[in-house]
Amino acid sequence: MQLSEIYQLVEEDLAKLESRIKSVSEVDFSGVAELLDYSLKGGGKRIRPVLTLLSGRFYHYNLELLLPMATAVELMHTATLVHDDSIDNSPIRRGRPTINSIWGEDKAVLLGDYLFAKAGEFATSTGNLRVTRLFTQTLGTISAGELSQSFDAFNLEQTRDHYLGRISSKTASLFSLATESGAILSQAPEESIKILKEYGYNLGIAFQIVDDILDFIGTEEEMGKPTGSDLAQGTLTLPAMLLVEHGPEDNPVKELFNNRDMPQRDKQKKIKQAIELVRNSSIVKQCYEVASDYAAKACHNLKLLPDNPSRQALKDLADLVISRKR
Amino acid sequence: MQLSEIYQLVEEDLAKLESRIKSVSEVDFSGVAELLDYSLKGGGKRIRPVLTLLSGRFYHYNLELLLPMATAVELMHTATLVHDDSIDNSPIRRGRPTINSIWGEDKAVLLGDYLFAKAGEFATSTGNLRVTRLFTQTLGTISAGELSQSFDAFNLEQTRDHYLGRISSKTASLFSLATESGAILSQAPEESIKILKEYGYNLGIAFQIVDDILDFIGTEEEMGKPTGSDLAQGTLTLPAMLLVEHGPEDNPVKELFNNRDMPQRDKQKKIKQAIELVRNSSIVKQCYEVASDYAAKACHNLKLLPDNPSRQALKDLADLVISRKR
Numbered sequence: 277m278q279l280s281e282i283y284q285l286v287e288e289d290l291a292k293l294e295s296r297i298k299s300v301s302e303v304d305f306s307g308v309a310e311l312l313d314y315s316l317k318g319g320g321k322r323i324r325p326v327l328t329l330l331s332g333r334f335y336h337y338n339l340e341l342l343l344p345m346a347t348a349v350e351l352m353h354t355a356t357l358v359h360d361d362s363i364d365n366s367p368i369r370r371g372r373p374t375i376n377s378i379w380g381e382d383k384a385v386l387l388g389d390y391l392f393a394k395a396g397e398f399a400t401s402t403g404n405l406r407v408t409r410l411f412t413q414t415l416g417t418i419s420a421g422e423l424s425q426s427f428d429a430f431n432l433e434q435t436r437d438h439y440l441g442r443i444s445s446k447t448a449s450l451f452s453l454a455t456e457s458g459a460i461l462s463q464a465p466e467e468s469i470k471i472l473k474e475y476g477y478n479l480g481i482a483f484q485i486v487d488d489i490l491d492f493i494g495t496e497e498e499m500g501k502p503t504g505s506d507l508a509q510g511t512l513t514l515p516a517m518l519l520v521e522h523g524p525e526d527n528p529v530k531e532l533f534n535n536r537d538m539p540q541r542d543k544q545k546k547i548k549q550a551i552e553l554v555r556n557s558s559i560v561k562q563c564y565e566v567a568s569d570y571a572a573k574a575c576h577n578l579k580l581l582p583d584n585p586s587r588q589a590l591k592d593l594a595d596l597v598i599s600r601k602r
Numbered sequence: 603m604q605l606s607e608i609y610q611l612v613e614e615d616l617a618k619l620e621s622r623i624k625s626v627s628e629v630d631f632s633g634v635a636e637l638l639d640y641s642l643k644g645g646g647k648r649i650r651p652v653l654t655l656l657s658g659r660f661y662h663y664n665l666e667l668l669l670p671m672a673t674a675v676e677l678m679h680t681a682t683l684v685h686d687d688s689i690d691n692s693p694i695r696r697g698r699p700t701i702n703s704i705w706g707e708d709k710a711v712l713l714g715d716y717l718f719a720k721a722g723e724f725a726t727s728t729g730n731l732r733v734t735r736l737f738t739q740t741l742g743t744i745s746a747g748e749l750s751q752s753f754d755a756f757n758l759e760q761t762r763d764h765y766l767g768r769i770s771s772k773t774a775s776l777f778s779l780a781t782e783s784g785a786i787l788s789q790a791p792e793e794s795i796k797i798l799k800e801y802g803y804n805l806g807i808a809f810q811i812v813d814d815i816l817d818f819i820g821t822e823e824e825m826g827k828p829t830g831s832d833l834a835q836g837t838l839t840l841p842a843m844l845l846v847e848h849g850p851e852d853n854p855v856k857e858l859f860n861n862r863d864m865p866q867r868d869k870q871k872k873i874k875q876a877i878e879l880v881r882n883s884s885i886v887k888q889c890y891e892v893a894s895d896y897a898a899k900a901c902h903n904l905k906l907l908p909d910n911p912s913r914q915a916l917k918d919l920a921d922l923v924i925s926r927k928r
Contacts, residue, residue: 359715400738
């Protein structure tokens with residue numbers, strides 16, 4: 277299946293999702309409405325809500341419960357992006373100027389808070405306490421992960437476990453919320469809930485590793501933001517870690533991290549050097565192998581679920597997460 | 603009753619509350635633990651959780667439910683303060699340097715997010731969907747209020763209704779969550795839930811008006827932050843509104859708001875002039891009358907609740923909210 281075929285499976289549901297998301301920006305205060313509208317029309321792939329919708333199709337499919345949860349998941353994701361961009365002073369995201377670059381940091385912080393709140397309202401509107409609790413726990417996990425990442429910025433003394441812990445918190449936790457909540461809301465048996473939760477978790481790890489690879493090998497056009505932005509923020513991702521471990525002694529990543537206050541021009545030069553070194557080494561291949569292992573792990577137990585088009589879609593989605601270019 | 607007597611009523615509960623709040627800072631990552639510890643030891647009055655604890659004492663008093671909710675309410679309050687200070691670049695709060703001034707804005711944003719999440723976890727841990735839903739709605743109301751305030755900054759064209767709408771969102775909504783949730787969790791009849799909710803709402807309005815008065819007439823020592831900070835942020839509060847309406851034509855508030863980019867020294871001079879004008883006019887008295895009306899309104903229906911020490915405490919608390927100096 278291509279991505280378009282997977283999305284076709286949930287096409288009607290997705291149209292309803294878009295209209296729920298749109299409804300969030302329908303507020304009286306015109307300044308706030310404009311801000312919300314801009315942030316919600318970001319043109320993201322909606323992969324997380326699609327996971328909720330697909331995961332809810334194995335047992336008692338109930339769109340009235342899945343839709344608000346899928347909306348909650350997407351709004352939480354949007355809120356974290358708005359806050360991340362503000363913290364990182366990122367000028368551009370998905371090819372468009374960021375909220376902070378247009379409206380300033382103060383509006384970005386408040387908008388993110390508002391989106392978190394709306395996400396929480398959608399989650400509670402399922403009337404299901406278990407998914408509501410999962411929702412708040414996931415928000416805690418994500419924020420804790422972002423906090424740790426912030427404290428670890430420009431720190432070279434990080435292990436593979438550090439890295440996995442961080443991407444587990446900041447990405448895999450939300451993917452696993454997406455799939456687990458879909459399973460719970462369709463009254464899946466506990467064993468199936470566990471399988472879908474673990475699928476989401478491992479897919480999330482694979483997704484983030486690929487994200488971290490693309491920050492080295494993607495083009496700005498494909499990515500919608502500058503390459504090398506992780507290094508610029510002092511975030512040590514898997515490709516950078518491998519470069520520090522196996523690269524030359526006069527390593528641009530080491531130099532960059534040990535001299536975080538170097539002039540902007542020198543910084544850019546070091547980042548470019550690091551990108552070149554990664555591209556011309558076996559690091560990219562090694563990282564893809566790690567990501568593929570997680571994608572395979574994600575799919576391993578799917579065979580225990582009822583055989584239906586959603587099961588095939590989840591399987592194919594794992595392949596697409598690896599081969600994606602943006 | 604003095605404040606100390608009111609607090610004595612819930613002394614044991616409050617000790618347990620403090621230990622719940624403290625538990626939030628017990629995390630593995632030492633940098634994050636330090637940050638949490640600092641933010642949670644702010645020395646606030648804990649008035650919101652006290653309201654939850656008192657409101658839960660009229661029917662089926664159940665500390666196992668009231669405690670997590672009271673903790674949720676206090677953590678949400680702390681989170682909003684952390685974000686507000688960061689947005690306003692405030693250097694000092696309750697006599698201590700703010701999180702943003704010590705750790706920077708990025709940490710303040712992420713810490714606030716984490717505290718919102720933890721607050722949500724405590725609210726859901728009551729196992730009560732109704733209070734959980736109220737919690738997320740209140741977070742939405744507060745963020746929407748903060749967003750409107752931010753868009754309204756330095757805008758002189760605001761009516762009394764604007765002002766009341768804003769303080770209703772940013773303050774009264776949380777006070778009413780505090781009392782309403784206490785009532786719900788103690789299985790109060792709907793009529794009593796409504797009475798306690800409205801008590802909280804009107805008390806919150808009174809509280810915020812007094813806050814806005816104190817920003818003109820308090821001393822930095824009493825307030826733990828510089829006076830005139832609302833004017834510095836371009837927030838038009840009731841005293842400033844009355845000064846614009848009734849003050850001289852060459853009004854320092856008008857000048858300040860119409861020339862928001864004036865040099866810092868001139869700004870400080872205008873703020874000082876505005877403070878002097880308010881202090882030497884009947885504006886303070888007029889504002890206190892409005893606040894007292896809301897405090898009286900808050901108490902009006904308390905007589906319909908069962909007669910117990912908590913009822914007297916709520917009544918006396920309304921008086922103390924008016925007479926407080928910080």
